[in-house]
Amino acid sequence: MEISPLAAASPLFRKIPAEDLPPLLRRMDARERQYQKGELLLHRGARTEHLGLVLSGAVHIVREDFWGNRAIVGLAGPGDVFAETYALSGEPLEVSVLAAADVAVLFLEVERTAFGKAGAFQEQLKENLLSLLAGKNLQLTRKIRHMAQRTTREKLLSYLSAQALLAGSPAFDIPLDRQQLADFLAVDRSAMSAALGKLRDEGILEFRKNHFRLLRPTEQGD
Amino acid sequence: MEISPLAAASPLFRKIPAEDLPPLLRRMDARERQYQKGELLLHRGARTEHLGLVLSGAVHIVREDFWGNRAIVGLAGPGDVFAETYALSGEPLEVSVLAAADVAVLFLEVERTAFGKAGAFQEQLKENLLSLLAGKNLQLTRKIRHMAQRTTREKLLSYLSAQALLAGSPAFDIPLDRQQLADFLAVDRSAMSAALGKLRDEGILEFRKNHFRLLRPTEQGD
DNA sequence: AAAAGTCTGTTGGATTTGCAACGAACGGAG
């Protein structure tokens, strides 16, 4: 098996020497899969013992009711891991995972491997998983922070200023189109579009397509 | 040091023999603290190397801007653990923790202990922390699911049916008063009160104080 | 028992959102 350099560089394998990867991947029952944009990788209700590692492209973690209302719970791009919570807990998925673009992912069995008899990798693997889960927790908490804002305008500012902070620059690109951003913030797309326009008119924001620039430091209340 | 039976029974110490606890707790720099209702246990911006284990009472994980808008991000009751994400990641807290009632908590150093040289407990402790974090992740995901509903009414039904499922009964108590529930769901209290009344009028719901009963199986869309 | 404080439901009006529809702009594919 050839090992993607991206996989080797993933936080999942931090501090694990490259030469140890092949046996570890074998032990983790590594399977690479390709999907086209829009395809479903994992569907709600299923169980999985494998977590997913995005090699290229991006996936969306979504929750949709059967009237088509779609909520984007999370995003995973190259190097990111998804479904690790369900792989570890054994619970059935409460979300679906779909390809936001053409995507290649590596599925890795994790519970048996990490919880198996102590071996060379188990300890480091467990620590890496802990960091991963802690980071995921922070992500979710931040998303809740955006969603907890009362108006569409405030949700937008909360999200956009977080992105600016993340990018380390007032100008940045976001990985979502308008509909996806609306689904992510749980707001109406047209209302959001209007709110964006108003923010631009007020000179707080510039944007074109997926590129945004915050013009004032938007002293976010918190 | 005397060990609370509740602490010993915590998922944090699952599969760790009772006789091994005293040295482990010592190593974790265990400190018991008491707080009165309303007191702040940890404030946003601080760093902590200790996670908290609730012995009695309850704490709320909150995020508030300085106009007093308060969002309840999470709850922790007896046996529950909080701030573990920040203790593990070393990041400054993005939330505050306050006593929802008179409360006793045990603070435990975790990163050095769990990540230290492999010892008798480290491995089990790491696994327990993994389960804990995975569970916390599921909690946050579910909360996002409630918050992603568009109307107050739908948020309520989403939350209440989840509680009923959790309780294994259509009748159940919730650990939040109205204002707290509103803060938890990120809605207006008065609007929520109105929505509750309407649900009752429609025969979908009964409630008195913190006791609720779902009368119809409320086929939640998802 | 009275007073003070808390919690909950209710009301009314200004504001915001949800929803459906439409048209302009853009980017391939033929």
Place this chain on the structure above:
DNA sequence: CTCCGTTCGTTGCAAATCCAACAGACTTTT
């Protein structure tokens, strides 16, 4: 170049919201 599908902003109206204020029920304190 033209056609076609997608994305994005805009509009109009019904519905839901936010916010402030108030009243009754209940608790706790004095």
